[in-house]
Amino acid sequence: MSASSAPSTRRTLLSAALDELADHGHAGVGLRAVARRAGVSHAAPAHFFGDRAGLLTAVAVEGFTDLTAALVAVDAKDPAEKVAALGRTYVAFGSRYPALMELMFRSTELHPDDPDLRASRQSAIGILATAVAQTGAEDVREVTLISWALVHGLVVLSREGVIAPLIGPNADDLTVASSLVDRYVTGLLASSVD
Amino acid sequence: MSASSAPSTRRTLLSAALDELADHGHAGVGLRAVARRAGVSHAAPAHFFGDRAGLLTAVAVEGFTDLTAALVAVDAKDPAEKVAALGRTYVAFGSRYPALMELMFRSTELHPDDPDLRASRQSAIGILATAVAQTGAEDVREVTLISWALVHGLVVLSREGVIAPLIGPNADDLTVASSLVDRYVTGLLASSVD
DNA sequence: GTTGATTGCTTGACAGTGTCAAGTCGCACC
DNA sequence: GGTGCGACTTGACACTGTCAAGCAATCAAC
Numbered sequence: 001m002s003a004s005s006a007p008s009t010r011r012t013l014l015s016a017a018l019d020e021l022a023d024h025g026h027a028g029v030g031l032r033a034v035a036r037r038a039g040v041s042h043a044a045p046a047h048f049f050g051d052r053a054g055l056l057t058a059v060a061v062e063g064f065t066d067l068t069a070a071l072v073a074v075d076a077k078d079p080a081e082k083v084a085a086l087g088r089t090y091v092a093f094g095s096r097y098p099a100l101m102e103l104m105f106r107s108t109e110l111h112p113d114d115p116d117l118r119a120s121r122q123s124a125i126g127i128l129a130t131a132v133a134q135t136g137a138e139d140v141r142e143v144t145l146i147s148w149a150l151v152h153g154l155v156v157l158s159r160e161g162v163i164a165p166l167i168g169p170n171a172d173d174l175t176v177a178s179s180l181v182d183r184y185v186t187g188l189l190a191s192s193v194d
Numbered sequence: 195m196s197a198s199s200a201p202s203t204r205r206t207l208l209s210a211a212l213d214e215l216a217d218h219g220h221a222g223v224g225l226r227a228v229a230r231r232a233g234v235s236h237a238a239p240a241h242f243f244g245d246r247a248g249l250l251t252a253v254a255v256e257g258f259t260d261l262t263a264a265l266v267a268v269d270a271k272d273p274a275e276k277v278a279a280l281g282r283t284y285v286a287f288g289s290r291y292p293a294l295m296e297l298m299f300r301s302t303e304l305h306p307d308d309p310d311l312r313a314s315r316q317s318a319i320g321i322l323a324t325a326v327a328q329t330g331a332e333d334v335r336e337v338t339l340i341s342w343a344l345v346h347g348l349v350v351l352s353r354e355g356v357i358a359p360l361i362g363p364n365a366d367d368l369t370v371a372s373s374l375v376d377r378y379v380t381g382l383l384a385s386s387v388d
Numbered sequence: 389g390t391t392g393a394t395t396g397c398t399t400g401a402c403a404g405t406g407t408c409a410a411g412t413c414g415c416a417c418c
Numbered sequence: 419g420g421t422g423c424g425a426c427t428t429g430a431c432a433c434t435g436t437c438a439a440g441c442a443a444t445c446a447a448c
Contacts, residue, residue, distance in 0.1 A: 009425080009426080025302050026302065027302070027303070030404090030405065030406080031405080031406060031407085032404080032405065032406080033405095040426080040427090041426070041427045041428075042405095042406095042427090042428095043406095043407085043408090043426080043427070043428080043429095044425085044426060044427080046406080046407070046408090047424095047425070047426060047427095048425090048426095051406075051407075052405095052406065052407095099302075102300075102302075105350060105354055106296075107353075107354050107355065108219050108220065108221070108293075108296075109221070112354075112355065121356070122359075125356070125360065129360075141360055141361055141362075142361070142374060144360065145348075145351070145357065145360055145361060145370075145374065146344070146374050146378055148347065148351065149343075149344055149347030149348045149350075149351055149374075150340070150343055150344050150347055151343075151347070152347040152350055152351065153342065153343030153344055153345070153346040153347030153348075153350070154343045154347075156299060156343075156346055156347070156350060157339070157342065157343055157346065159301075160299055160301050160306075161301065161306065162315070162319070163339065165316075166319065166323075166335055166338065166339055167335055167336070167339060168335075176336075176339075180336060180339065180340050180343075184340050184382060187382070187385055188378060188381070188382075191381055191385070203396080203397080224433090224434065224435080225434080225435060225436085226433080226434065226435080227434095234397075234398090235397065235398045235399075236398090236399095236434095236435095237397080237398070237399080237400095237435095237436085237437090238396085238397060238398080240435080240436070240437090241396070241397065241398095242396090242397095245435075245436075246434095246435065246436095
């Protein structure tokens with residue numbers, strides 16, 4: 001028999017939750033709705049994840065893990081260009097999975113001190129931090145924070161639909177955000193090196 | 195008899211919702227909980243606001259109105275310094291009213307096309323846009339967007355508690371964010387003027 | 389000055405939710 | 419062969435948003 005062929009209910013529930021999130025947004029991720037989708041009893045999710053916040057936390061961890069994988073896959077020779085590419089990837093991820101990205105930053109409905117959550121988030125931001133460090137920037141942590149804030153802000157504003165009214169209706173959010181990331185993140189780094 | 199002495203149930207409900215939001219966060223703002231706090235029947239909020247999204251939308255409008263007022267009160271001689279001051283005020287507002295600020299940008303639980311919501315949000319961002327314009331920046335709308343994204347990102351990251359782990363435990367979020375706004379927003383503008 | 393309509397709210401019900409206590413089933417281990 | 423234990427299920431409770439109906443006051447019209 002093949003290894004790990006049984007999809008271990010817990011795993012089934014998690015992927016049901018991700019589907020529910022993509023289909024009906026954050027509000028759709030309820031203990032009972034997810035159980036229904038996974039074909040188990042209404043109390044099964046609570047058995048594995050404790051409560052609703054536990055389920056959402058597990059989903060968020062999955063999200064940070066996927067985001068990390070996407071960032072790891074980014075490659076670029078020039079350090080500054082790499083930081084910009086990471087930023088574009090971050091924005092693209094937020095654009096492709098808006099509900100997931102929103103959930104990942106809604107700590108009031110998560111277990112904010114969950115070690116897995118902290119670790120998975122830290123590993124995502126760690127990638128950006130090391131890329132910033134390789135540019136030779138002086139205060140790595142400040143530049144990392146400002147870069148993160150910038151791309152995350154773009155994700156939020158794009159999700160809220162306020163970019164188009166500001167820039168113009170015929171501009172694609174993702175294109176606009178990417179060009180802004182390119183232009184200003186690299187500019188930021190240039191002024192911060194030395 | 196004094197003008198507008200009667201606190202018009204609707205107004206009472208709205209301020210009860212704001213209190214509930216400040217006390218128990220976004221999840222605490224339920225139709226029934228707000229009704230209880232306001233001392234009216236459980237269906238009264240729905241009577242005035244239609245549904246829960248309607249109530250939340252009204253609260254968000256209140257938030258954007260307050261934010262606008264805070265931004266209008268900002269004064270500075272140098273145009274670039276004014277933009278920075280607006281950014282600091284934005285961050286401070288988000289820091290003082292985290293739950294409200296979060297709600298204001300949760301369009302999935304609001305009525306995103308509500309005209310009052312759009313108008314109040316537009317008036318807030320308009321203040322930043324005109325300040326940016328007065329610096330003589332080339333592409334006003336792009337610089338406005340990037341500045342907005344930056345400060346909003348800082349608000350989100352501060353709320354999520356990820357600034358301290360990144361920068362250091364003895365640094366105050368608000369101070370860190372303010373200094374970043376000062377340093378980089380003004381740098382941004384300097385490189386963008388001509 | 390009675391009628392009719394509108395407004396501002398309440399009462400009551402319904403389906404759905406998260407959570408908890410108890411129970412059932414199978415399986416490993418002694 | 420018992421005994422514990424993990425993986426669930428069943429059933430209940432309090433709570434939620436929403437809807438239909440009703441009730442009291444107001445106000446315009448005739």
